[in-house]
Structure formats: structure tokens, C-alpha cells
Amino acid sequence: MCAWQVDEYPNHERSRFWYVTGAIAGVALIIYAIATANFLFAVIILMSGIIMLLSTFQPPDKTVVAIATSGIVIGGTFYNYKDIKDFSIIYEPPEVKTLYVDFQQPWQPLVSIPLEDTDPNKIRECLLPFCLENLDRTEETLTDVVRRVYKL
Numbered sequence: 786m787c788a789w790q791v792d793e794y795p796n797h798e799r800s801r802f803w804y805v806t807g808a809i810a811g812v813a814l815i816i817y818a819i820a821t822a823n824f825l826f827a828v829i830i831l832m833s834g835i836i837m838l839l840s841t842f843q844p845p846d847k848t849v850v851a852i853a854t855s856g857i858v859i860g861g862t863f864y865n866y867k868d869i870k871d872f873s874i875i876y877e878p879p880e881v882k883t884l885y886v887d888f889q890q891p892w893q894p895l896v897s898i899p900l901e902d903t904d905p906n907k908i909r910e911c912l913l914p915f916c917l918e919n920l921d922r923t924e925e926t927l928t929d930v931v932r933r934v935y936k937l
Contacts, residue, residue, distance in 0.1 A: 787852040787911040789903040792845040793860075797936035799841070807837070837937075850898055852911040857886065859898060866915045868893075873922040876905045880933065881925050884908060897929055 811834045818827035848860040856865040870887045882900040900908065909918065931937065 786854070787903075787908055788849060789901065790847045790849055791899045791901055793848050794840065794845050795899075795932065796845050799936050803936060807834070852908065854915070859896070864888075864896070869916045871917040871919040872912050873919040874900070874905045874909055875923070875925050876900070881929075883925055883929065885919075885922060885926070887919065895926065897926065 811830055814830045815827045818824065818830065849858070850860075851858040856863055857869070858864075864886065868888055868890070870889045872887070873885045875881050875883045875885065882903075882905070884898040884900055884905075886896040886898065888895075912918070925933075
């Protein structure tokens, strides 16, 4: 069994410039939403800003990731191997160290799990007896790139 701990969400070091730029963009989007009478969009932008601000002042909790013989456990969620289509490991330190798990069901989203300081070869050895490795996926997803680059 392989197990390691990850942060519940990425904890980015953001500069004052990042917050000022984000606030200006948020206010501009809220003004646009009100001008176009799209009040739901304004509420979503406001909620996103509040959540980002609150997450800045509260450090993320640690979540345990465990690879067992019956499936993968992430925090309190269990993923059975029969539901998993394949996995891939993208390892380009120091920025990118991620395990991706893809599922059989098309509506179930791709799960990205940070490896942090865990040896990717050990994780690969733990997963290979139970599911296929996708060697075609060689880069992180666009969502993860945007989240990392813009510190979201």
C-alpha cells in the first residue's frame, strides 16, 4: 500500500499586485454583469472572490491519499479499480508532480492528485498491477496549467 498526504487545495503565494489585479478584474466583471442584467454572473463572481480571499487567510488541511489493493482513497472518497480506466503520472519537477486518474464513465471528471515529495516510481509500481497506465498523456491538463500559472 502506498500513502501520502497532500494539501486539500493548492496554497499559492500571491503578491499584492495579484490581489489588486484580481480585484480590478472582479469589479469590472460585476459592473459588466449588472450592465447586462446578468445578476447570477455577478453573484458567482462575488462568491468566487470571497472564497479566494477566505482561502488566503486559512491554510489548507492535509488530506491522505492511499493506494490499496481494492482501490484509491482520497480523503474520504473511495475509487474502485473497476471504475478506473487508466492513470498517468506527469513528473516535471519542481513545478509539476501530478498523478491523473481517468474513469470509465465519461461524465466522471479526470482526477488530478499532487504527488508532492512522493516518489513517482513507487506510485507507478503500486498502481500497475490494478489498472492501465496511459503513456499518451505527457502534459498536465489545461485546467491545471491555468490554475498554476494564474495562482487560482
